[in-house]
Amino acid sequence: MNVPTVVGLGEILWDILPSGPQLGGAPANFAYSSHLLGDRGTVASRVGTDQLGKSTRETLQKAGISDQFLQSDDSQPTGTARVQVDSAGQPKFEITQPVAWDYLEWTKGWQDLAKSADAVCFGSLAQRSDKSRATILNFLSAAPRTAMLIFDVNLRQQFFSAEIIWQSLQRANAMKLSHEEVPRLKQLLGVTENDDIIFCRSLMQRFDVKLICITRGANGSLLCDGRDVHEHAGYRVKVENTVGAGDAFTAALVHEYLRQRTLAEMNDTANRMGAWVASQSGAMPASPAYGLDRALADLG
Numbered sequence: 001m002n003v004p005t006v007v008g009l010g011e012i013l014w015d016i017l018p019s020g021p022q023l024g025g026a027p028a029n030f031a032y033s034s035h036l037l038g039d040r041g042t043v044a045s046r047v048g049t050d051q052l053g054k055s056t057r058e059t060l061q062k063a064g065i066s067d068q069f070l071q072s073d074d075s076q077p078t079g080t081a082r083v084q085v086d087s088a089g090q091p092k093f094e095i096t097q098p099v100a101w102d103y104l105e106w107t108k109g110w111q112d113l114a115k116s117a118d119a120v121c122f123g124s125l126a127q128r129s130d131k132s133r134a135t136i137l138n139f140l141s142a143a144p145r146t147a148m149l150i151f152d153v154n155l156r157q158q159f160f161s162a163e164i165i166w167q168s169l170q171r172a173n174a175m176k177l178s179h180e181e182v183p184r185l186k187q188l189l190g191v192t193e194n195d196d197i198i199f200c201r202s203l204m205q206r207f208d209v210k211l212i213c214i215t216r217g218a219n220g221s222l223l224c225d226g227r228d229v230h231e232h233a234g235y236r237v238k239v240e241n242t243v244g245a246g247d248a249f250t251a252a253l254v255h256e257y258l259r260q261r262t263l264a265e266m267n268d269t270a271n272r273m274g275a276w277v278a279s280q281s282g283a284m285p286a287s288p289a290y291g292l293d294r295a296l297a298d299l300g
Contacts, residue, residue, distance in 0.1 A: 004118035004258045005042060006034040006251070009139055010126030011101045012045035012070070013079030014052055015093075015243060015283070021052075022243075022282045023059045025079065025101075026154050029247035029283045030121045033273065035065055036287050037255045039119075044110060044139070045126075046071040046100040052078035053100070063284065069113055073100035085241045093156055095125070102129040106138045114142035119254045122172075123154040127164045140171040148257055150211075152250050153177040155184060162188040169203070174211040174257070176250050182214060200224040213253060215246060215274070223253075223267045230263035235275040235299045244283020249274035272296040 008027030015024040028043050035041030043065060047053035049072055056078060057067040079099040084092045104126065114120070120143055127133035140149055151172035153165070165188050169175065177185060179196075186192070186199065189206075193199045200212040204226065214222045220234030252273035256266040276295055277285060288295045 004039045005113075005116050006031065006039040006119045006254060006258075007042045007044050007069075007113065007117045007121070008034070009044045009120055009122045009136060010104075010132075011079055011123075012043060012047060012056060013081050013095070013099070013101070014056075015081055015083045015091075017083050017085065017241075017243075019281070021080075022284070023056060024081075024244060024283045026123050026125070026152060026247050027121060028060075029244040030152070030251050031065060032063060032284045033244075033248040033251035033277065034255065035063065036292055037251060037273070039251075039255055039258075041065055041251075042069060042113065043067075044069045044104075044113060046073055046076075046104050048073050048076055048078040048100045050077055052080070069110065071100075071105060071107075073103055076100040076103055083243065085243070091241065091243045095156060095159070097159075098129065101126055102132055104132040104135040106135045110135075110139060111142050114139045115144065117143050117147050118258055119148040119150065121150050121152055121250055121254065122168070123152045124160040124164050124168065125154055125156045127168070128159040133164065133167075137167065137171060148174055148254055150174040150176060150250065150254060152247070153181055153185065154246075155181050160188075165189060169207040169209060172207070173209060174213075175203070175209055176213040176215065176246075176253065178246065179214055179216045196222055197224060197229055211257065213270075215249060217242075220271055221249070221267055223263045225263060228263055230267050232264075232267040232271050234271050237275045237279040237299065239278050240281050242278045245274045245278040247283065248277035269296070272299050275299055
């Protein structure tokens with residue numbers, strides 16, 4: 001098959017960790033992991049013309065990812081987030097506002113990218129501003145009907161609403177969320193079902209969503225489509241930190257979905273990829289010298 005074009009759409013920012021700054025943001029992490037897996041990972045976002053913006057471009061290019069669809073903003077700074085990581089490796093974010101990616105512009109270049117996309121991953125955070133939300137919704141509307149449009153919920157701080165969730169699910173045909181986000185999402189959407197599988201089925205009936213994944217941290221994940229359900233127990237690793245692990249999981253899920261894998265195959269590869277990133281330092285670890293395939297296979 002041709003190499004799929006897989007787009008991470010939304011925020012790109014520098015995670016200010018105790019160990020130092022590292023490039024991140026869910027869409028950028030997703031695009032990087034997609035690139036490692038062999039897809040054409042592409043970041044569609046916006047940075048300032050400051051030093052961090054320059055470093056963003058250099059870091060992406062060094063990783064083999066084009067900065068062609070990274071817009072420049074002369075008046076707003078490149079995004080940052082202060083990250084505190086607890087003893088279990090779980091991150092807590094304090095995200096700066098406003099920044100360059102709050103001003104995403106709908107351009108001819110982005111329209112062409114949208115039309116060529118095989119998959120687009122987007123979340124709720126970059127929709128915190130009206131301007132960026134409108135651009136993201138335009139991008140999704142311009143994508144081919146055959147493209148996978150996955151809403152990776154990623155609820156952060158106060159930067160979400162029922163309206164954002166509702167509009168996103170109306171555009172998406174797939175969704176991923178963490179088990180911690182399930183109660184909040186139920187509240188926002190007025191869903192009363194307690195069982196995770198019934199909850200997924202309820203969303204599929206309400207929206208045109210064909211695939212839903214609920215991640216369970218170290219305990220694996222639940223994957224549902226219109227016919228089947230698959231649960232995976234996950235892989236045990238020594239956790240360095242979990243920043244970017246969920247985004248890597250999403251990248252592997254999309255990678256396998258585009259190759260028409262079974263739910264079991266999608267779930268297994270996604271759990272392997274998420275566990276591997278959690279065992280590394282930073283959200284964009286270098287591929288091991290002996291190969292990513294071997295590193296994933298060695299997990300069990």
